[in-house]
Amino acid sequence: MKRRIAALVALASMTTAITAPVLAAPPPFETVAPIAYMKDLSSGQVLFSKSADQRIPPASQAKMMTVYVIFDMLRKGELSLDQMITVRPETWRNWHGPSAGSTMFLSPGEQVSVKNLLHGIVTLSGNDACVVLAEGVAGTEAAFADIMNRTARQIGVTNSVFTNSNGWPDPAEHVTAHDLSLIAERTIRDFPDLYLEFYGQKEFTWGKTMGEGAAITQSNRNPLLGRVAGADGLKTGHTEAAGYGFTGSAEQKGRRLVMVVAGLSSFNERIAQSVAFMEWGFNAWKSVPLAKKGARLQTAEVQLGDKREVALIAPRDLAVTLPRASRNSEIKVSVAYNGPIKAPIARGQHIADLVIRTPDMPPQRLPLVAAEAVDEAGIFDRIGAGFRSLFGF
Numbered sequence: 001m002k003r004r005i006a007a008l009v010a011l012a013s014m015t016t017a018i019t020a021p022v023l024a025a026p027p028p029f030e031t032v033a034p035i036a037y038m039k040d041l042s043s044g045q046v047l048f049s050k051s052a053d054q055r056i057p058p059a060s061q062a063k064m065m066t067v068y069v070i071f072d073m074l075r076k077g078e079l080s081l082d083q084m085i086t087v088r089p090e091t092w093r094n095w096h097g098p099s100a101g102s103t104m105f106l107s108p109g110e111q112v113s114v115k116n117l118l119h120g121i122v123t124l125s126g127n128d129a130c131v132v133l134a135e136g137v138a139g140t141e142a143a144f145a146d147i148m149n150r151t152a153r154q155i156g157v158t159n160s161v162f163t164n165s166n167g168w169p170d171p172a173e174h175v176t177a178h179d180l181s182l183i184a185e186r187t188i189r190d191f192p193d194l195y196l197e198f199y200g201q202k203e204f205t206w207g208k209t210m211g212e213g214a215a216i217t218q219s220n221r222n223p224l225l226g227r228v229a230g231a232d233g234l235k236t237g238h239t240e241a242a243g244y245g246f247t248g249s250a251e252q253k254g255r256r257l258v259m260v261v262a263g264l265s266s267f268n269e270r271i272a273q274s275v276a277f278m279e280w281g282f283n284a285w286k287s288v289p290l291a292k293k294g295a296r297l298q299t300a301e302v303q304l305g306d307k308r309e310v311a312l313i314a315p316r317d318l319a320v321t322l323p324r325a326s327r328n329s330e331i332k333v334s335v336a337y338n339g340p341i342k343a344p345i346a347r348g349q350h351i352a353d354l355v356i357r358t359p360d361m362p363p364q365r366l367p368l369v370a371a372e373a374v375d376e377a378g379i380f381d382r383i384g385a386g387f388r389s390l391f392g393f
Contacts, residue, residue, distance in 0.1 A: 026360060027284035027323050033273050034263040035245075037177040041185060041256040042287045045321040045364050048277075051177070053159060056262055058175040059237030060102070060125050061247050062167030064183045065148050065157075066134065067121060067198070070114070071191040072151060073137060081115040085136030087128075095128035101168070104129040105207025105216050116206065123204040123220045125236065130166035141165055152179075155186045169239050177260040180247045184234050184258045188249060200225065200232030223271040224248050228278045236270070237262075244270040250278055255319075257281045286326075287319045290333075290354070290366070297368060298335040300352055304377050305343030311371035312337075312352050318366045320356050332357045335368065345374040
């Protein structure tokens with residue numbers, strides 16, 4: 001069932017169409033990256049997609065999934081930031097030296113907190129930090145990879161497979177740009193405080209040099225930091241097979257974008273393409289507010305409930321993404337749901353969508369939720385509902 005609602009952006013009056021900025025042709029963007037993807041989290045609109053479902057080696061971008069798993073354990077109370085983990089000598093032997101890639105410069109037998117290991121993963125991209133943390137919470141890295149895959153499926157990552165904690169080359173391991181973007185989005189949405197605490201740090205100090213024993217400070221490889229306003233995450237990656245890749249995010253004036261590029265040929269090319277891509281996302285597009293969190297937008301019919309209808313409200317601030325150069329014309333806004341919706345219905349349950357249609361873009365769908373709980377109807381209410389259905393009143 002569909003019910004149309006409309007208003008001048010704020011959705012205030014009941015008509016079938018609204019006057020608002022129309023989508024001009026989508027703003028063009030060209031990139032040498034063989035794989036690229038961008039999503040506007042403020043509206044849920046995909047702004048750019050190029051081979052986004054092609055399977056590719058993740059390289060260190062796999063570490064985002066490792067971090068998500070640890071964040072999830074922290075939220076559930078299964079782990080604490082001050083919990084200490086010992087660096088096993090065998091792990092140190094396997095993950096130190098030039099052949100082991102990026103490192104946190106851990107030492108054998110050293111005890112390191114979960115908090116510092118997370119900084120070592122997120123800021124320094126330490127392969128050693130990933131394995132030490134994986135072994136510390138799951139016993140073995142293979143067991144941790146099982147948790148990664150199980151958690152990935154739970155959050156909707158369906159086209160990726162993880163076989164280790166740090167993205168070390170493995171023919172059986174693969175991701176897609178779409179899945180990397182989803183991991184980034186879920187990290188930002190599910191763990192906002194932890195995200196702000198650990199992602200976006202410009203540098204981190206850990207370990208000491210041989211000989212003089214000077215402290216080792218390493219910079220974050222995030223190509224957006226210091227180059228794009230509001231940049232605060234997420235993760236670079238590089239192997240010979242994967243090329244240079246990056247999953248990044250930035251927020252400007254309440255509007256957050258997530259981007260992925262992969263398969264680039266050099267460190268500098270990754271910087272240039274990442275910066276240009278993110279600037280295009282902010283400069284060529286704009287976000288137009290539609291409804292504030294909690295705004296009542298429509299009602300939905302309820303089947304066999306103790307109420308005959310339930311109000312549909314915005315679960316968060318809702319906005320539509322439009323090209324910056326758009327002009328005034330007609331767009332259509334409607335509420336869509338499959339109904340009547342069978343009770344029981346929980347308060348805050350996603351039961352409908354706000355659908356925005358424009359001439360030059362695919363429909364944008366934004367979630368609407370139940371304003372209140374609706375219980376199943378009692379026996380007499382069910383009998384009454386049967387009579388109403390039978391006699392059409």
